[in-house]
Amino acid sequence: MKEFRQGLRGTLGPLLPPAPGRSDRFDSMKLFDVGGLVRAAVQDLCSEHLVPQTALDQYWPWARVRAEQEEQRLFDLMRRLTPQDYRRARFLLGRHAAGPVRELSRQWDRLWMRFDFFESVADWPWCQVDGWWYPCPICRWPMRAVRSGALFDVRCEAHAPRGVHYRYRLGKGSGPGELTGTGKAAVPVTPLPASSDHLAVSRPVWRYGTLPVLLELHLHDKLAGLPFVDVEMWPGEQRPDEYDLHITVTVPGRRTRHWRVDAKAWESVVALGKALHDRPGLRRGLTIVLPDHQDSERHFLGDQVAHRGVKVTTVSRLVECVKTACGALR
Numbered sequence: 001m002k003e004f005r006q007g008l009r010g011t012l013g014p015l016l017p018p019a020p021g022r023s024d025r026f027d028s029m030k031l032f033d034v035g036g037l038v039r040a041a042v043q044d045l046c047s048e049h050l051v052p053q054t055a056l057d058q059y060w061p062w063a064r065v066r067a068e069q070e071e072q073r074l075f076d077l078m079r080r081l082t083p084q085d086y087r088r089a090r091f092l093l094g095r096h097a098a099g100p101v102r103e104l105s106r107q108w109d110r111l112w113m114r115f116d117f118f119e120s121v122a123d124w125p126w127c128q129v130d131g132w133w134y135p136c137p138i139c140r141w142p143m144r145a146v147r148s149g150a151l152f153d154v155r156c157e158a159h160a161p162r163g164v165h166y167r168y169r170l171g172k173g174s175g176p177g178e179l180t181g182t183g184k185a186a187v188p189v190t191p192l193p194a195s196s197d198h199l200a201v202s203r204p205v206w207r208y209g210t211l212p213v214l215l216e217l218h219l220h221d222k223l224a225g226l227p228f229v230d231v232e233m234w235p236g237e238q239r240p241d242e243y244d245l246h247i248t249v250t251v252p253g254r255r256t257r258h259w260r261v262d263a264k265a266w267e268s269v270v271a272l273g274k275a276l277h278d279r280p281g282l283r284r285g286l287t288i289v290l291p292d293h294q295d296s297e298r299h300f301l302g303d304q305v306a307h308r309g310v311k312v313t314t315v316s317r318l319v320e321c322v323k324t325a326c327g328a329l330r
């Protein structure tokens with residue numbers, strides 16, 4: 001299965017049954033683009049040959065189908081871990097999502113062999129400039145490099161709204177060129193060689209595993225140490241993905257307040273709303289937390305999930321709410 005999955009990233013020829021003397025256009029066809037997304041041409045292929053149009057309508061867009069499958073695969077794997085390993089894996093997804101393989105295997109330690117979500121940065125041309133790649137200073141995942149005239153724009157797709165963007169100027173010799181910060185969070189980062197011994201979690205795992213964990217760690221840091229506030233990270237042991245953070249505020253003489261929080265870092269709040277609308281097992285009373293830059297979209301998502309008894313807010317708004325509840329804002 002692993003070989004088959006890897007084979008899907010190349011041309012289809014080697015995966016097809018041998019047909020001597022006949023080669024058709026499927027042989028040289030690639031299913032995925034360099035970003036790991038299903039190519040638009042595959043839709044044409046399906047509509048012409050393989051899949052009835054109704055199925056296409058139902059499952060379009062393809063990127064979301066694949067993303068949801070990968071997200072599910074990640075959760076299935078996480079669910080089988082012991083509670084201790086589960087918490088460790090969540091932390092590692094946030095803090096060690098990319099880097100030199102030697103460093104990653106040391107950090108992931110006994111969980112390393114159980115996670116086959118890592119891919120070689122050498123296979124991702126979209127993040128390479130002159131054979132180098134730059135980790136985002138917030139998520140450590142490779143930043144995207146796009147040529148812009150004689151220069152390159154280098155930015156983290158998730159954290160550019162927070163000011164993680166740079167400009168890259170080609171170097172004179174064989175070493176890396178010059179990277180200049182152009183955003184307020186663009187601290188200096190060290191270039192790493194785009195070689196096969198540098199790995200990063202796959203894009204869906206970064207999007208649905210790493211990014212929410214970073215939001216949760218950020219929330220935890222903001223709330224830790226407040227009076228009367230208790231924050232439990234990744235507490236669910238029966239159903240680990242039900243909620244990620246349990247915040248309790250116990251002020252003497254007042255009713256105890258709870259927030260059961262699930263952080264979400266989807267690029268598209270519309271797609272997230274569609275996915276959550278029908279998702280079974282969504283807990284009543286859950287609070288979904290979005291990154292601050294999606295503040296203007298929180299009402300839209302709130303309307304989508306209100307009938308499930310679920311609320312939507314952002315990191316900063318939740319921090320403010322908790323501070324008010326515990327009296328830290330007065």
Ligand SMILES: [Zn+2]
Nearest residue numbers: 136139156159
């Ligand atoms: Zn980032």
